Amino acid sequence: MPTQSDSTPTESARLLGRTRPAVRIAGYSAVLRTRALLTLAVLIAILCTLFALDISTGEFHIPLGRVLDVLGGGGSRAQRFVIFDSRLPRALTAVIVGAALGLAGAITQSILHNPLASPDILGITSGASCGAVLILAGTGGATTGIAATLGIPLAALAGGLLTAVAIYLLAWGRTTTGDHGVMGFRLVLIGIGVNAALLSVVSWLLTRATLTDAAHAQLWLTGSLDRSDWSTLVPAGIGLGITLLIAAASSRTLAALRFGTDTTRVLGVRIQTQQALLLGAGVIAAALATAAAGPVGFVGLAAPQIARRLLRTPGEPIVASTLIGAIAVVGADLVSRTILPVDLPVGVVTAAVGGPFMLYLLVRANRKATL
Template structure:
């Protein structure tokens, strides 16, 4: 790692071997977002019907604290917060990849149909498990997450196959994705009519996206997936930067455009599918986090690291609101939708104005 201060370049850190150049502003944004995330996790653990002061939260995390506090922190609240961090980071990174590949701020797993494909798989298992009671245990432990993961991967393969025309065209990919999302949504609604009322209610709870049932059993799988997939995307950061100058320039610099896009698209699909399998379809995090990171860092395209940290922060803060605000506890997906829907309308209006200009 070295400091780059050459004339004509933006000052920052050049990370040897990865072809990355980190701007000081990006480093500052990531650091501030990480600090906010830490505070949000601590608040998530301390607040609730049984309140624990912030200092005592850190005391428990360091191995001390009363036995009653240790049970509330370590057995109930900490795993839920960790799953929220991992799911939000995966969604933020997936959204940054999708938006960079398509060069479209509206591209996200929600819009492109990945989460709806995962929902089809999960709701299929829920519907049939409700019809055959002996399958319910398997469905809760393995069936729903596995079916969600496979459904998301199949939707991603369909998106890739239908978008391919001598390469991946971003505008075509968004249009195909909207079509896949519409088909997936209608399949989900049809599946809801197959089972009885209890099955439909259970499926609707999953479809809103929730971390209420998250426990230590969910942490290893999501942590392993994010821990493997996130570093792989760092090797694609340089490729994403080159692709912003156009395909001809990228090929002139020796980048295998089609192969690079294919690999990065596969990584984005895997990240989105894993996040959906762990917590259900938490909407708008993958759409908003990369665009917020883009504006805070003032760079040409969505920064991957900042998108991850901001995605985790948005998810944990939304789940904190879902768990602590007065009234009935709502799924985290409800709060992200309330915050994300106006932001989506803002992006649509802005894109339309830019197209007119």
């Protein structure tokens, strides 16, 4: 009777042909995935193209070749003013906000094993909005200097972190294995409830503000890049950089957390500690992105799921989710300023596309549950 080791040379060659080549650098090794690398290269090319178009397009059109010339130090004084003082901060803010939301969504969905676990659904962005509206509704959005650079970002970060801690504590309980911890499904349900409560708080804050202050805050709440400048860009960029460093350092841990609890524990991962660390990093990215442009909805929800389908990976890929999030916000900004008859905030455009995508995820999950 033949055993598993009794295989023909042809079968052995076929099995060896399926193996992927490994790359070893300075003691580290990784599997070379050609499809993933090509997909990432295409995503980077798309992002660079949309970024250049976003800078060149507007009431004062600047050709793409001239844009590159201006970025290199050339061009006329008027062109340098339009690009460096207006369009470049807006385009960079769109890239950073989208990348931060996509990264935060990928982290939360990977840890909680739920495609609906995104910062906007869990209430993180609503908590950040509460903190920011406290500042915006009291100043009419006319913050300058230190207040513009630190006031709104710090308030949004505090609101997001407090909301995340409250949701985490409320979701703490006994898991299916009998241990104490946080279950992904329970955390999502509690997050949805907290999100609804926080939206009511934001509405109440607007009723307590003056008409002018409420109008400024309401414009920010739609997710707008109109007020983007270098002062709003820096805190969001710092938050994105911190989260990327934590995600890169915890890449192996993040991959282990995608397995079941028993498997993750066997691999030597301290589940609750690592969950709290990575969720905290995602909260920082989402809160500071919200402070920069307001609550841009559905980017953190859709970007990881689109990346997962493009790369055909078992979990939500971090780098691809970050790139797709940036592409989504930059593309939404470009569409709102060029294709649509009215200049709409990017949050309106992303919600119009992300809402149907969320319904698709719900219908797909329901069909899987009934099979």
